[in-house]
Amino acid sequence: xxxxxxxxxxxxxxxxxxxxxxxxxxxxxxxxxxxxxxxxxxxxxxxxxxxxxxxxxxxxxxxxxxxxxxxxxxxxxxxxxxxxxxxxxxxxxxxxxxxxxxxxxxxxxxxxxxxxxxxxxxxxxxxxxxxxxxxxxxxxxxxxxxxxxxxxxxxxxxxxxxxxxxxxxxxxxxxxxxxxxxxxxxxxxxxxxxxxxxxxxxxxxxxxxxxxxxxxxxxxxxxxxxxxxxxxxxxxxxxxxxxxxxxxxxxxxxxxxxxxxxxxxxxxxxxxxxxxxxxxxxxxxxxxxxxxxxxxxxxxxxxxxxxxxxxxxxxxxxxxxxxxxxxxxxxxxxxxxxxxxxxxxxxxxxxxxxxxxxxxxxxxxxxxxxxxxxxxxxxxxxxxxxxxxxxxxxxxxxxxxxxxxx
Amino acid sequence: xxxxxxxxxxxxxxxxxxxxxxxxxxxxxxxxxxxxxxxxxxxxxxxxxxxxxxxxxxxxxxxxxxxxxxxxxxxxxxxxxxxxxxxxxxxxxxxxxxxxxxxxxxxxxxxxxxxxxxxxxxxxxxxxxxxxxxxxxxxxxxxxxxxxxxxxxxxxxxxxxxxxxxxxxxxxxxxxxxxxxxxxxxxxxxxxxxxxxxxxxxxxxxxxxxxxxxxxxxxxxxxxxxxxxxxxxxxxxxxxxxxxxxxxxxxxxxxxxxxxxxxxxxxxxxxxxxxxxxxxxxxxxxxxxxxxxxxxxxxxxxxxxxxxxxxxxxxxxxxxxxxxxxxxxxxxxxxxxxxxxxxxxxxxxxxxxxxxxxxxxxxxxxxxxxxxxxxxxxxxxxxxxxxxxxxxxxxxxxxxxxxxxx
Numbered sequence: 001x002x003x004x005x006x007x008x009x010x011x012x013x014x015x016x017x018x019x020x021x022x023x024x025x026x027x028x029x030x031x032x033x034x035x036x037x038x039x040x041x042x043x044x045x046x047x048x049x050x051x052x053x054x055x056x057x058x059x060x061x062x063x064x065x066x067x068x069x070x071x072x073x074x075x076x077x078x079x080x081x082x083x084x085x086x087x088x089x090x091x092x093x094x095x096x097x098x099x100x101x102x103x104x105x106x107x108x109x110x111x112x113x114x115x116x117x118x119x120x121x122x123x124x125x126x127x128x129x130x131x132x133x134x135x136x137x138x139x140x141x142x143x144x145x146x147x148x149x150x151x152x153x154x155x156x157x158x159x160x161x162x163x164x165x166x167x168x169x170x171x172x173x174x175x176x177x178x179x180x181x182x183x184x185x186x187x188x189x190x191x192x193x194x195x196x197x198x199x200x201x202x203x204x205x206x207x208x209x210x211x212x213x214x215x216x217x218x219x220x221x222x223x224x225x226x227x228x229x230x231x232x233x234x235x236x237x238x239x240x241x242x243x244x245x246x247x248x249x250x251x252x253x254x255x256x257x258x259x260x261x262x263x264x265x266x267x268x269x270x271x272x273x274x275x276x277x278x279x280x281x282x283x284x285x286x287x288x289x290x291x292x293x294x295x296x297x298x299x300x301x302x303x304x305x306x307x308x309x310x311x312x313x314x315x316x317x318x319x320x321x322x323x324x325x326x327x328x329x330x331x332x333x334x335x336x337x338x339x340x341x342x343x344x345x346x347x348x349x350x351x352x353x354x355x356x357x358x359x360x361x362x363x364x365x366x367x368x369x370x371x372x373x374x375x376x377x378x379x380x381x382x383x384x385x386x387x388x389x390x391x392x393x394x395x396x397x398x399x400x401x402x403x404x405x406x
Numbered sequence: 407x408x409x410x411x412x413x414x415x416x417x418x419x420x421x422x423x424x425x426x427x428x429x430x431x432x433x434x435x436x437x438x439x440x441x442x443x444x445x446x447x448x449x450x451x452x453x454x455x456x457x458x459x460x461x462x463x464x465x466x467x468x469x470x471x472x473x474x475x476x477x478x479x480x481x482x483x484x485x486x487x488x489x490x491x492x493x494x495x496x497x498x499x500x501x502x503x504x505x506x507x508x509x510x511x512x513x514x515x516x517x518x519x520x521x522x523x524x525x526x527x528x529x530x531x532x533x534x535x536x537x538x539x540x541x542x543x544x545x546x547x548x549x550x551x552x553x554x555x556x557x558x559x560x561x562x563x564x565x566x567x568x569x570x571x572x573x574x575x576x577x578x579x580x581x582x583x584x585x586x587x588x589x590x591x592x593x594x595x596x597x598x599x600x601x602x603x604x605x606x607x608x609x610x611x612x613x614x615x616x617x618x619x620x621x622x623x624x625x626x627x628x629x630x631x632x633x634x635x636x637x638x639x640x641x642x643x644x645x646x647x648x649x650x651x652x653x654x655x656x657x658x659x660x661x662x663x664x665x666x667x668x669x670x671x672x673x674x675x676x677x678x679x680x681x682x683x684x685x686x687x688x689x690x691x692x693x694x695x696x697x698x699x700x701x702x703x704x705x706x707x708x709x710x711x712x713x714x715x716x717x718x719x720x721x722x723x724x725x726x727x728x729x730x731x732x733x734x735x736x737x738x739x740x741x742x743x744x745x746x747x748x749x750x751x752x753x754x755x756x757x758x759x760x761x762x763x764x765x766x767x768x769x770x771x772x773x774x775x776x777x778x779x780x781x782x783x784x785x786x787x788x789x790x791x792x793x794x795x796x797x798x799x800x801x802x803x804x805x806x807x808x809x810x811x812x
Contacts, residue, residue, distance in 0.1 A: 294697030
């Protein structure tokens with residue numbers, strides 16, 4: 001059962017606020033096991049293996065590895081490189097063999113788990129003893145099996161804070177800037193956009209409409225809903241997913257750029273928010289503006305959720321524990337035990353169950369009107385963002401009465 | 407000299423992270439002076455006076471007024487309404503008279519100080535004893551006389567944090583997302599964009615180019631500069647001002663929206679970042695993406711600079727002190743005494759010196775190449791953002807060497 005050799009750690013896909021916490025947890029755990037001889041880090045995900053571009057993690061200071069836990073983005077570098085040719089796979093296996101790597105830890109999302117799975121299967125086919133473990137990671141929160149994904153709690157906290165603030169901004173200056181659109185990330189699943197519901201703390205707070213890609217966009221309905229909020233409050237704040245699609249399944253705004261697909265063939269999204277601004281100007285003659293925080297939302301160090309950070313760390317450590325005990329070809333999962341008090345443990349699931357699969361926001365998390373979330377969703381997400389949002393003043397605003405006639 | 411009556415507080419222009427701190431300081435100070443009878447808040451700036459829409463601040467809890475100090479956006483509501491007609495001005499003065507308002511405190515920027523100044527002059531002309539004081543406020547940092555403006559330190563802190571994180575994001579995933587553009591606010595002055603320089607903590611850190619509206623945009627030069635960074639690092643992070651202009655003085659991208667000017671006749675800006683993305687795709691065939699945090703940057707509660715917050719609070723309190731002592735028609739200014747250790751006091755300057763004037767980033771704050779800031783600017787801005795940015799891990803990345811031949 002005991003397998004002695006070197007361990008290789010890789011980070012893959014879009015960076016997050018806590019993917020370094022996962023790697024920090026994995027490295028610190030690996031340091032405790034005599035089965036693991038040297039610890040290497042692959043520079044830029046799978047590309048680092050292909051190019052033999054790997055660093056010696058034993059030469060990093062203990063302080064640096066501990067500080068990784070609190071450092072956003074992917075410290076080892078990442079990539080979206082997709083292994084395609086047999087040549088690539090063989091090169092990869094040869095590199096692992098040459099460096100006596102017996103443990104391969106990959107932190108990533110659906111695509112990355114697919115890559116990890118293929119390496120795992122190739123090693124078996126080639127009878128090279130290699131233990132491959134996945135560390136869950138994605139702000140998109142779209143991995144199946146796991147209750148949620150490390151990275152999601154932090155992007156949600158960031159958006160809860162940002163949308164609350166930007167909502168107060170519109171509430172204050174609505175006589176000039178009347179409608180605000182905030183475009184969030186999320187390719188095909190609306191998890192990130194849904195999290196903006198956490199910004200609302202009392203009735204009429206922003207966001208007033210939440211547009212998820214799970215609900216096909218209908219322009220007439222959109223205009224009706226915006227008008228309803230506008231008539232009630234005099235303004236409206238709308239959050240929308242970059243991956244919004246119309247009823248024919250087309251992205252609301254496909255990018256017009258020269259280079260518009262990434263290496264996985266995904267369309268480079270963007271521009272949905274500005275499209276909505278135009279629709280509102282055109283149909284309602286109201287001034288709207290769009291905030292599109294982009295990558296800032298997914299890697300914010302300042303809004304790390306402490307819960308998310310700790311879960312990321314633990315999932316990294318657990319991946320190593322399982323591998324040393326003999327597990328191979330699995331991803332660590334988060335298993336929720338209770339909502340209140342929030343308790344969450346870990347499990348494992350075969351990479352076959354995860355690779356290339358996408359979990360969308362389920363129907364019972366979206367309200368009947370398709371423009372907000374349900375209580376069930378709020379119960380699901382609230383513990384993931386860690387501490388409650390800081391308290392703000394809300395004035396009573398008791399009017400003094402008029403003394404002049406019109 | 408002693409003038410007894412009611413005080414009216416108003417917030418004007420774009421909300422900031424600390425404009426409530428200014429009002430909190432002013433209200434708490436006013437509560438100490440027996441000359442001030444009742445304290446009213448004007449709802450939505452000058453509109454609240456025009457419409458007799460004012461609240462009783464004495465009925466707000468002490469806790470709420472204290473909490474205001476830490477609450478972003480404009481709690482009283484704001485507006486960009488420009489008083490134009492004689493009828494408006496007369497209505498306004500009649501409201502002040504009817505409610506026995508003798509102290510009028512306006513927190514705002516250039517436009518707001520112009521409004522305050524006009525009210526001040528009208529009251530003198532009409533022989534109505536009224537003390538008008540301006541509280542400086544603007545993320546744009548473009549008010550003259552004052553060393554800097556409350557609000558600027560916080561937006562700068564927010565951007566320093568965000569650009570550092572987003573820069574690490576690009577550094578990690580550059581093999582897929584190679585160029586990042588971050589579009590900041592700033593109408594005609596580049597103060598906000600310049601503040602992104604604080605994100606850089608060591609050589610080669612983002613941002614690599616800073617595009618200020620003070621330097622006319624030249625496409626060929628831009629492409630050359632981006633290419634230079636790209637060849638050196640393999641990626642580039644560029645911050646640009648929404649108010650960027652070309653060499654003929656035209657905004658790089660004037661909005662194509664139906665409603666494209668605000669009530670002051672300013673063009674509604676935006677789209678500069680996406681324009682640069684297109685240029686890069688077209689000329690360099692590189693994939694770029696644009697983050698445009700928009701209003702989120704200016705009202706973030708989480709990134710309030712403690713220095714900024716305290717200066718905002720003190721400038722509010724000082725406005726009240728000066729008014730009670732007889733000053734009229736002034737704005738409180740911040741007067742820097744030393745850089746290290748940072749010391750800053752307050753002064754006052756006549757509204758005539760401030761109203762409608764715009765201070766741009768001076769030449770000696772911009773490097774010779776026009777693509778970065780100078781040490782002098784860094785010395786100027788560093789104390790304004792409060793505590794140093796949190797420490798992050800930076801791996802040594804010692805390569806283990808290759809074992810396979812090509």
